[in-house]
Amino acid sequence: MKTLSQSAFRELHLQDKPLKLPNAWDAGSARQIESLGAAAIATTSAGVAWSLGYRDGNALPVDEYVARAASIARIISVPLSADIEGGYSDDPAQIALTVSRLIDAGIAGINIEDGAGAPDLLCRKIAAIRETCARKGADLYINVRTDVYVRHLAPAENKVAEVITRAQGYSNAGADGLFVLGLTDTGEMRAITDRSALLLNVAAWPGLPPLQELACAGVRRLSAGSWLPQTLWAVNARLVSGFLDNDAMTPMFENAAPYSEINGMF
Numbered sequence: 001m002k003t004l005s006q007s008a009f010r011e012l013h014l015q016d017k018p019l020k021l022p023n024a025w026d027a028g029s030a031r032q033i034e035s036l037g038a039a040a041i042a043t044t045s046a047g048v049a050w051s052l053g054y055r056d057g058n059a060l061p062v063d064e065y066v067a068r069a070a071s072i073a074r075i076i077s078v079p080l081s082a083d084i085e086g087g088y089s090d091d092p093a094q095i096a097l098t099v100s101r102l103i104d105a106g107i108a109g110i111n112i113e114d115g116a117g118a119p120d121l122l123c124r125k126i127a128a129i130r131e132t133c134a135r136k137g138a139d140l141y142i143n144v145r146t147d148v149y150v151r152h153l154a155p156a157e158n159k160v161a162e163v164i165t166r167a168q169g170y171s172n173a174g175a176d177g178l179f180v181l182g183l184t185d186t187g188e189m190r191a192i193t194d195r196s197a198l199l200l201n202v203a204a205w206p207g208l209p210p211l212q213e214l215a216c217a218g219v220r221r222l223s224a225g226s227w228l229p230q231t232l233w234a235v236n237a238r239l240v241s242g243f244l245d246n247d248a249m250t251p252m253f254e255n256a257a258p259y260s261e262i263n264g265m266f
Contacts, residue, residue, distance in 0.1 A: 073106030193218030
């Protein structure tokens with residue numbers, strides 16, 4: 001069924017400034033992100049995979065991912081979008097079933113990607129998901145990631161045209177948003193938004209312009225991606241190495257959040 005969370009999430013993409021969407025990997029990180037003022041939260045598939053002991057790249061068992069999404073939805077009150085990579089299957093009907101389970105778990109949107117696969121296959125996946133949403137009466141926000149830039153799937157001079165061509169197919173299949181990973185040039189962003197009905201999403205990336213410039217280029221959503229867990233992994237590695245190799249204990253608690261503060265979030 002259509003929920004207030006789904007409606008609210010859709011409306012967050014229609015503001016004057018792009019929606020800033022931090023990415024969580026478990027219920028605890030999501031609860032902290034919400035407490036810091038996020039209007040909505042997305043999962044990072046990479047962060048979820050690593051936290052469950054899997055490589056990123058469509059390796060997550062669907063049952064474990066649905067359970068993780070449900071645990072996050074349980075603890076937060078803001079809309080949740082689930083990054084499902086390529087859908088963990090090449091069978092559109094199977095992917096639609098997974099999305100149906102995620103809707104039941106409380107999500108308001110999904111992110112699904114083409115990766116190195118054929119755009120036509122992703123179109124069939126989107127259409128199957130949209131059909132399932134219609135049957136359930138769900139107003140799910142379908143954000144489609146294209147990897148044209150990050151995987152260099154077209155020559156530099158043809159990347160914009162390739163994204164626009166794919167975006168047309170994805171829009172016809174029922175997508176709402178277009179996530180172009182690795183896109184940082186505002187002129188290219190404007191060229192894409194001028195020729196696509198899909199709302200543009202970009203990710204935090206080296207060289208990305210400030211938020212106001214993104215807004216002027218037509219960007220409606222800015223995601224943190226996997227940078228948060230990647231940074232925390234690096235910090236944890238330094239602390240653990242210092243403890244194991246140099247008996248360093250002070251760095252573990254000199255900047256630690258108070259136990260009572262963390263415990264009080266739950």
